[in-house]
Amino acid sequence: MSENISSEFPNTFYVNDILCTRNLCPGNQVYGEALYKIKGEEYRSWDPNRSKLAALILKGCKFLPITPTTDVLYLGAANGTTASHVSDIATLGKIFCVEFSARAFKDLLKVADTRNNMYPILEDVFYPVRYGPLVGKVDVLYQDISQRDQLRAFIINARNFLKPHSHGILMIKSRSIDITKAPKQIFKEIITQLNDQGFKILEQHTLEPYTKDHLGIIIKSSV
Ligand SMILES: C[S@@+](CC[C@H](N)C(=O)[O-])C[C@H]1O[C@@H](n2cnc3c(N)ncnc32)[C@H](O)[C@@H]1O
Structure with a gap:
């Protein structure tokens, strides 16, 4: 063939x-x-049913801020499924992978063991001061944590780690924020709050049919 x-x-x-x-x-x-x-x-x-970043690409995203030289702070790396593809893309960059589940971290360590650009960090993303010295400044912040307070985690990490005028990819799971509200309403509120916080929305795509009730957002920091 x-x-x-x-x-x-x-x-x-x-x-x-x-x-x-x-x-x-x-x-x-x-x-x-x-x-x-x-x-x-x-x-x-790269399976879009297992990786929201693959789903975002297949849903027609026009701009992917991750390039071969990009340094990425990846929040919610889990067992390294998506992070490993980011590592395939950013071959000359560093991928700092933060994960707080000890079980997932064990798998993440195995994946990172075979890749020289992945740096696993066993930490809680709500406490950036604890891993700040390891990370420094990055070109892209990627977050996929499925927590109620996911927007706050993204904003505090963006403030701490994003270089000026750089990019973020935020995967929002509406059901983790409020199961009683329509996903559309939650997505609208998140976009408004991101705008209010000075992030420019470059793209937003729902991730159906690959993942239900998720929105993938690509932002550019205005500072
Ligand atoms: C949906 S999974 C991530 C899947 C992964 N991004 C992928 O595509 O391969 C969410 C992960 O975020 C982690 N997580 C949630 N809250 C966290 C926190 N406060 N600090 C660090 N990790 C967190 C969870 O343990 C879980 O592994």
């Missing part, structure tokens, strides 16, 4: 229409994803 490869964003590819990243760690799978060997390179399929 002859493979057809196309590329939309740096280090992301479509292999026969399947979204992939080039494997930074050839031969290794992170979550049982398919691997494709093509002309000496290995590509990992």
